[in-house]
Amino acid sequence: MTRWGMVISLQKCVGCYSCVISCKQEHYLPPDVFWNRILISETGKYPTVTKQMYPILCSHCKEPACVKVCPSGATTKREDGIVGIDYDKCVGCRYCVIACPYQQRTYYADGKKEYFPGQGFTELEMIGKKLYPLQPGTVVKCNFCVERIADGIQRGLKPGVNREATPACVIACPAKARYFGDLNDPQSEVCQLIKEKRAFQLHPEFGTEPSVFYIA
Amino acid sequence: MKPYEWMVKYTPQTEWIEQRGIFVWLAEFSGGLGGGLYLVSLYFNSLWGMLISWLVIVVLKGGCHLAYLGKPLRFWRMVLKPQTSWLSRGLLLVILFIIFGAFQLVSSYWLPGTAWELVFKVLAGITAFGTAIYAGFVMNYINGIPFWNSALLPVLFIIYGILDGFGIVIAIALGGSNIDIAVAEIGSRIFLIISAMILAIYLWSATYMGPAGKHSVIKLIRGNMAPVLWIGVVFCGIVIPIGVSAISHFAGEASASVLVGGIICGMIGALSLKYCFLKGGIYGPLIPSGIY
Numbered sequence: 383m384t385r386w387g388m389v390i391s392l393q394k395c396v397g398c399y400s401c402v403i404s405c406k407q408e409h410y411l412p413p414d415v416f417w418n419r420i421l422i423s424e425t426g427k428y429p430t431v432t433k434q435m436y437p438i439l440c441s442h443c444k445e446p447a448c449v450k451v452c453p454s455g456a457t458t459k460r461e462d463g464i465v466g467i468d469y470d471k472c473v474g475c476r477y478c479v480i481a482c483p484y485q486q487r488t489y490y491a492d493g494k495k496e497y498f499p500g501q502g503f504t505e506l507e508m509i510g511k512k513l514y515p516l517q518p519g520t521v522v523k524c525n526f527c528v529e530r531i532a533d534g535i536q537r538g539l540k541p542g543v544n545r546e547a548t549p550a551c552v553i554a555c556p557a558k559a560r561y562f563g564d565l566n567d568p569q570s571e572v573c574q575l576i577k578e579k580r581a582f583q584l585h586p587e588f589g590t591e592p593s594v595f596y597i598a
Numbered sequence: 599m600k601p602y603e604w605m606v607k608y609t610p611q612t613e614w615i616e617q618r619g620i621f622v623w624l625a626e627f628s629g630g631l632g633g634g635l636y637l638v639s640l641y642f643n644s645l646w647g648m649l650i651s652w653l654v655i656v657v658l659k660g661g662c663h664l665a666y667l668g669k670p671l672r673f674w675r676m677v678l679k680p681q682t683s684w685l686s687r688g689l690l691l692v693i694l695f696i697i698f699g700a701f702q703l704v705s706s707y708w709l710p711g712t713a714w715e716l717v718f719k720v721l722a723g724i725t726a727f728g729t730a731i732y733a734g735f736v737m738n739y740i741n742g743i744p745f746w747n748s749a750l751l752p753v754l755f756i757i758y759g760i761l762d763g764f765g766i767v768i769a770i771a772l773g774g775s776n777i778d779i780a781v782a783e784i785g786s787r788i789f790l791i792i793s794a795m796i797l798a799i800y801l802w803s804a805t806y807m808g809p810a811g812k813h814s815v816i817k818l819i820r821g822n823m824a825p826v827l828w829i830g831v832v833f834c835g836i837v838i839p840i841g842v843s844a845i846s847h848f849a850g851e852a853s854a855s856v857l858v859g860g861i862i863c864g865m866i867g868a869l870s871l872k873y874c875f876l877k878g879g880i881y882g883p884l885i886p887s888g889i890y
Binding site: 419438452471476 | 667673684689743879
């Protein structure tokens, strides 16, 4: 069975925020809602400072804490490993927001918030509300661009290989720091990278078995 | 917190205490108070206490939970996953308490001394215990917040709930009920000492729950939450009630106003405790950084 996962090369990431913006664009995300973020780690003291960019997103964990705590069954894990939210079932209790140890879920509170306050919604925002309506009062998060994956597979494309079937953040990365593929396929690029480059998961002690790996 | 500090520095949880999260705080407090009051009222067989606890849970706790939800009309969906979700289990317990409690109140008023009354008292008592304690399990399940991830948390919540219950029962006794106020005072004394000990043990052991747990305790003891902890939880919630209890024990029964003052301070202490715990919930940094 397929298990979609991602590998991110910290050596290649330059912190350009293309993944953050492309995700926003792809899903018409409202203000203050981010499904992709960049954390910046600074260690050491001047003049020997090391700065590292960490792109983070929902890890679509194998043992997701959010799925277990959701009281209404809105958050579920699909067979292909993608953790999704049924916005029609979410009650907005935010237990999943608290429970996620990576803090990758956002409560979408205000559907009327504009990118340019006082000037009304832009045309893009209005299109987004029709094409990708999020429900205020529910929790939202990255879904590995499941629509692109589903559409691509239907057209015979391969996610992680063909651009149209791959998550937006992966194809937007100018440094090609992100890889996407099937973690259960030993021949896939992601599996080979994990093995060869000794990729690691973020905070495995949480016991969630994330599907996003990093190469240092 | 600046955006570039989010999850790079210690990041406090905000969903369950900031803005509308205030309702979660009030709901947790009233759940503990209502459940504890019901258990104490069962012991003293005080119908007024049982009625007040039932109203606290239905109106205050239920109302606050509904006010907090993003989609309150869908609240019925929250009972659908008791197999894994403590929130689901808790809501089921609350609903069962409301039902059993209502039947118990009716049977105690119109059919006192019957087997029905006893059955509903037992069922309502069990669900009241669950109502008071489940919030502790909801919070301690979260391993991303080390300060909450302790087996002592549900114990602390139920002890404080029962302590609050004794306080209200004493107030009911002062109002002319047939509750033995001396016994109620002894009970509150015992639970006051136990709660103080468990709180101290909890805070001490939290310093061993990793750097984030230690950071939470430091924030409570010396940081921006220190006034709430020391004034609310310790002074109002422990020192003043102990003082009132000592007056009552050594100098004969304290006056009604002193007792009521002690009860109010106890309530402030319980409210402050829940506030401190919700505010003190901190996530550790996700990535290594020298800018903690």
